[in-house]
Amino acid sequence: MPLSDSIELREVGLRDGLQLVKQFPSTAQKQRWIVAAHAAGVRYFEVGSFLPAKTFPQFADVSELLATVAGLEGARSTVLALNERGLNDAFASQADEVALVVSATEEHSQRNARRSRVDAVELVRRARALRDGTATDKRLVAAISMAFGCSIAGQVDPAEVVRLTGECFDAGADMVSLADTVGYAGPSQIVALVRAVQPVAAGRPLGIHLHDTRGLGLANASAALDEGVCAVDAATAGLGGCPFAPAASGNIVFEDLVFLCQTKGIATGIDIPALTAARAILAEAMPDEPLTGALARAGLPLGHVQA
Amino acid sequence: MPLSDSIELREVGLRDGLQLVKQFPSTAQKQRWIVAAHAAGVRYFEVGSFLPAKTFPQFADVSELLATVAGLEGARSTVLALNERGLNDAFASQADEVALVVSATEEHSQRNARRSRVDAVELVRRARALRDGTATDKRLVAAISMAFGCSIAGQVDPAEVVRLTGECFDAGADMVSLADTVGYAGPSQIVALVRAVQPVAAGRPLGIHLHDTRGLGLANASAALDEGVCAVDAATAGLGGCPFAPAASGNIVFEDLVFLCQTKGIATGIDIPALTAARAILAEAMPDEPLTGALARAGLPLGHVQA
Numbered sequence: 041m042p043l044s045d046s047i048e049l050r051e052v053g054l055r056d057g058l059q060l061v062k063q064f065p066s067t068a069q070k071q072r073w074i075v076a077a078h079a080a081g082v083r084y085f086e087v088g089s090f091l092p093a094k095t096f097p098q099f100a101d102v103s104e105l106l107a108t109v110a111g112l113e114g115a116r117s118t119v120l121a122l123n124e125r126g127l128n129d130a131f132a133s134q135a136d137e138v139a140l141v142v143s144a145t146e147e148h149s150q151r152n153a154r155r156s157r158v159d160a161v162e163l164v165r166r167a168r169a170l171r172d173g174t175a176t177d178k179r180l181v182a183a184i185s186m187a188f189g190c191s192i193a194g195q196v197d198p199a200e201v202v203r204l205t206g207e208c209f210d211a212g213a214d215m216v217s218l219a220d221t222v223g224y225a226g227p228s229q230i231v232a233l234v235r236a237v238q239p240v241a242a243g244r245p246l247g248i249h250l251h252d253t254r255g256l257g258l259a260n261a262s263a264a265l266d267e268g269v270c271a272v273d274a275a276t277a278g279l280g281g282c283p284f285a286p287a288a289s290g291n292i293v294f295e296d297l298v299f300l301c302q303t304k305g306i307a308t309g310i311d312i313p314a315l316t317a318a319r320a321i322l323a324e325a326m327p328d329e330p331l332t333g334a335l336a337r338a339g340l341p342l343g344h345v346q347a
Numbered sequence: 348m349p350l351s352d353s354i355e356l357r358e359v360g361l362r363d364g365l366q367l368v369k370q371f372p373s374t375a376q377k378q379r380w381i382v383a384a385h386a387a388g389v390r391y392f393e394v395g396s397f398l399p400a401k402t403f404p405q406f407a408d409v410s411e412l413l414a415t416v417a418g419l420e421g422a423r424s425t426v427l428a429l430n431e432r433g434l435n436d437a438f439a440s441q442a443d444e445v446a447l448v449v450s451a452t453e454e455h456s457q458r459n460a461r462r463s464r465v466d467a468v469e470l471v472r473r474a475r476a477l478r479d480g481t482a483t484d485k486r487l488v489a490a491i492s493m494a495f496g497c498s499i500a501g502q503v504d505p506a507e508v509v510r511l512t513g514e515c516f517d518a519g520a521d522m523v524s525l526a527d528t529v530g531y532a533g534p535s536q537i538v539a540l541v542r543a544v545q546p547v548a549a550g551r552p553l554g555i556h557l558h559d560t561r562g563l564g565l566a567n568a569s570a571a572l573d574e575g576v577c578a579v580d581a582a583t584a585g586l587g588g589c590p591f592a593p594a595a596s597g598n599i600v601f602e603d604l605v606f607l608c609q610t611k612g613i614a615t616g617i618d619i620p621a622l623t624a625a626r627a628i629l630a631e632a633m634p635d636e637p638l639t640g641a642l643a644r645a646g647l648p649l650g651h652v653q654a
Contacts, residue, residue, distance in 0.1 A: 191649055223648075226606070229610060296561065
């Protein structure tokens with residue numbers, strides 16, 4: 041079974057990877073990146089967010105990128121919406137999917153989004169009403185950020201994440217993604233939380249969003265895949281490190297995630313050497329940004345057959 | 348249960364981490380490293396190999412390091428023996444444990460050790476005879492290198508590794524360690540091979556030796572721990588990268604392995620901040636050697652309680 045029918049490997053580098061950078065690719069460079077990744081077999085692209093271009097110039101070209109993805113066979117696009125206005129823009133756009141964020145902790149919700157978790161879930165409900173009202177087929181994804189621990193509140197009660205997951209599904213989300221936003225989890229926490237939310241998911245798809253902050257990103261992805269998540273976020277070259285900690289790892293490395301899948305016998309339809317070659321576009325566009333990743337350095341094992 | 352009674356986290360940086368380097372710490376620096384790691388809670392140290400000092404000057408001080416470890420409470424030392432002469436030296440030394448290597452493939456055995464696998468197993472038998480004859484209590488470990496794939500022969504038949512594991516135990520090894528020498532494995536291969544060798548191990552301890560060459564080192568460690576291995580090798584700061592590929596990852600990072608164990612609720616007795624602080628000794632001793640590792644960058648999660 042091809043990946044597109046089973047596990048979605050989602051390239052979030054264009055959004056989460058560029059969220060905090062000061063230097064970012066031009067629209068043409070982003071388009072080259074998307075086209076190259078698509079040619080390597082990538083099908084899911086989170087391309088940006090509708091935000092004021094003055095504050096977030098890296099996302100000013102989101103509509104052009106949505107058009108680029110729309111022109112590629114089998115490719116699907118996601119935009120992140122952070123408020124009512126972004127939601128309206130997203131629904132008026134070419135995006136195939138709209139993602140919203142609900143913080144696992146009230147502290148992070150207030151500090152990061154300046155709203156309560158109740159209001160965040162309300163935005164999911166509003167999105168669903170917009171979707172139903174406009175008869176669009178856009179998919180709605182709710183991400184629970186800080187689901188495995190919070191850099192403001194510390195430890196997070198898994199019961200709270202289960203409750204919020206249920207609320208997001210009840211509010212109309214088609215998929216809920218559990219985000220280890222700051223890289224606190226180990227595989228045991230992944231297994232425990234995915235199992236804990238499965239009853240409220242009741243067969244509806246669960247995704248996972250992982251950062252490699254403490255080196256366990258791929259161990260966590262492995263655990264999540266074994267537990268049956270349908271979607272895994274990652275970024276080419278591990279983009280998305282914190283600008284205040286230059287050597288800190290960002291999102292899990294997309295190429296390395298593909299290799300993990302291949303070792304598991306999960307068909308990805310993605311060619312690793314073709315994908316790592318696309319890193320040259322990033323290196324040219326962001327010469328000061330650290331590009332991480334093991335497959336780009338080491339190459340495929342001798343005798344390895346890509347699934 | 349403290350780690351020393353359950354899972355051995357084995358510092359191999361002094362041996363495998365320095366195997367290929369041109370620049371290495373002085374004896375005094377190595378001793379400071381050992382003492383600092385011991386103070387942080389590390390108890391297992393592979394300190395070197397008895398080899399000609401002209402070819403391998405980094406191991407010329409192995410006897411002094413064995414004396415250092417012998418003076419530290421609860422600490423145990425390992426030396427690698429590569430031939431009959433090394434074996435005699437090892438048995439005459441203060442080492443608590445002698446390690447030998449058997450290649451999983453005939454090609455690698457001939458190329459790397461200039462001997463057959465049959466001869467390598469014979470050396471294990473010879474070691475056991477020496478142990479029994481001298482009434483020493485030195486433990487014997489046989490490592491199966493290239494157990495998950497070979498950089499010369501490519502794919503490795505797991506049945507061959509099962510066979511060699513049985514032969515090593517039959518020859519007298521107290522523990523057999525499966526080595527992913529070139530970082531070819533994914534967690535599924537770890538699970539499959541550990542399960543395949545368990546019948547021939549018949550309850551005798553199994554270890555695992557992992558390289559992070561393709562980013563899956565900690566994912567593989569997690570899988571191995573879940574499958575019940577008793578010992579995991581790692582190196583502070585991930586020492587052991589290939590000198591011909593400067594950015595290539597070496598052994599799995601010891602500090603990050605400790606964090607993995609802590610997230611699993613495995614008591615390690617090791618303090619991560621104390622251990623990462625010891626990296627300063629390596630940075631001073633080998634300023635040109637890349638030191639990797641996530642915990643050293645990111646620190647412990649807020650609210651994390653070390654097991």
